Amino acid sequence: MIPTYNEKPNLQELVSRIDDACKGASIDAEIVIVDDNSPDGTGAHAEELGKEYNVKVVHRSGKLGLSTAVMEGFEAASGDTLVVMDADLSHPPEKIPEMVRKIESDEAQMVVGSRYAKGGAVENWPIHRRIISKCATLLARGLTKVKDPMSGFFALRRSVIDGVELNPIGYKIGLEILVKGKYDSAAEVPITFADRKAGKSKLGASVYLKYIDHCIRLYEHKKPWLARYVKFTFIGGIGTVINLAILWTAVEVFFAHYLWAAVLAFVVADTNNFIWNRWWTFRSKGKVHIQYSQFLLVSINGLMLNLIFLKTIVEDLMPALGIGEDRASVFLVVAQVIAIFLVSIFNFIANSLWTFSDDT
Ligand SMILES: Nc1nc2c(ncn2[C@@H]2O[C@H](COP(=O)(O)OP(=O)(O)OP(=O)(O)O)[C@@H](O)[C@H]2O)c(=O)[nH]1
Numbered sequence: 585m586i587p588t589y590n591e592k593p594n595l596q597e598l599v600s601r602i603d604d605a606c607k608g609a610s611i612d613a614e615i616v617i618v619d620d621n622s623p624d625g626t627g628a629h630a631e632e633l634g635k636e637y638n639v640k641v642v643h644r645s646g647k648l649g650l651s652t653a654v655m656e657g658f659e660a661a662s663g664d665t666l667v668v669m670d671a672d673l674s675h676p677p678e679k680i681p682e683m684v685r686k687i688e689s690d691e692a693q694m695v696v697g698s699r700y701a702k703g704g705a706v707e708n709w710p711i712h713r714r715i716i717s718k719c720a721t722l723l724a725r726g727l728t729k730v731k732d733p734m735s736g737f738f739a740l741r742r743s744v745i746d747g748v749e750l751n752p753i754g755y756k757i758g759l760e761i762l763v764k765g766k767y768d769s770a771a772e773v774p775i776t777f778a779d780r781k782a783g784k785s786k787l788g789a790s791v792y793l794k795y796i797d798h799c800i801r802l803y804e805h806k807k808p809w810l811a812r813y814v815k816f817t818f819i820g821g822i823g824t825v826i827n828l829a830i831l832w833t834a835v836e837v838f839f840a841h842y843l844w845a846a847v848l849a850f851v852v853a854d855t856n857n858f859i860w861n862r863w864w865t866f867r868s869k870g871k872v873h874i875q876y877s878q879f880l881l882v883s884i885n886g887l888m889l890n891l892i893f894l895k896t897i898v899e900d901l902m903p904a905l906g907i908g909e910d911r912a913s914v915f916l917v918v919a920q921v922i923a924i925f926l927v928s929i930f931n932f933i934a935n936s937l938w939t940f941s942d943d944t
């Protein structure tokens with residue numbers, strides 16, 4: 585299964601190396617090329633190669649993305665063991681037999697051609713690309729034990745994706761299958777990843793952002809509560825900064841009473857939290873005004889706890905400890921941070937179970 589977009593200069597070598605490797609290992613391979621109407625004529629060239637090799641070409645109308653190309657290739661392929669690789673000669677076709685053997689002996693149902701397994705390597709990558717790749721791999725750590733989950737070179741038994749809903753927005757379909765697929769064990773075969781032989785890279789900044797978004801969604805799929813709690817806390821953290829900034833400004837600059845300042849800080853920060861949590865944390869599509877009321881109500885209860893806590897600190901604890909005016913505002917801020925932390929746990933549980941319950 586090879587997705588292609590403007591890969592004409594690489595195709596002849598790729599197909600003949602796959603053919604050699606498979607014939608050498610007595611593997612009866614069908615090469616499926618999914619081309620997105622490449623302007624350089626990759627599609628027609630692939631058809632041409634079909635005269636000499638066992639190549640099936642799927643033509644799509646335009647550049648519809650890597651993941652959906654792979655998914656269409658799965659449908660078009662007739663075999664039971666599927667191998668996905670890039671067309672740019674980054675992935676050594678000579679490793680295909682080893683990967684297929686692991687699947688067919690049932691040692692594993694998913695096999696990744698791995699740059700980061702023992703014996704794997706990357707050739708000629710500039711330092712910034714190595715760092716980006718390592719960071720991206722780190723981000724996927726909690727999703728799978730595979731050391732190179734971002735690899736675009738992988739093999740699987742068809743049953744792994746049978747009935748599994750794959751999200752085509754993801755750029756890294758291999759990672760998606762590792763997370764959602766049905767398999768008992770995944771194995772890695774070390775590969776030396778060569779830089780693309782010819783043609784232009786399709787990597788850009790938006791690809792990285794899409795990857796981060798994809799990872800977050802996969803975490804949500806795998807550990808929904810943990811993922812939502814982390815997002816809720818992250819937004820809460822930003823809300824806390826907003827809250828503290830307003831509290832401080834109101835008290836220090838406008839000489840407001842600290843309780844009124846806390847109320848103002850609460851309303852602004854809470855509205856901000858609501859918007860982000862509804863749209864991002866809970867991806868909710870419920871009725872906005874009802875949810876906003878519920879969210880506020882939850883938060884007001886939280887605020888009650890917050891104010892009782894602050895009042896106790898300021899009016900009982902501080903005089904008892906003999907803390908004077910000079911250190912009062914520092915103490916107040918510390919107390920507020922602790923209060924917000926406790927309240928955030930209460931808020932998360934209440935909003936999950938009540939405000940956004942029908943969407944989660
Ligand atoms: N059909 C199809 N293939 C695509 C599309 N985008 C990328 N590809 C192919 O997917 C494979 C991987 O893309 P690459 O551009 O090599 O991405 P990369 O390996 O992350 O980055 P570079 O090797 O630096 O270019 C190649 O075979 C591309 O031709 C697409 O939108 N549609």
Ligand SMILES: [Mg+2]
Nearest residue numbers: 670672674780
């Ligand atoms: Mg590549």
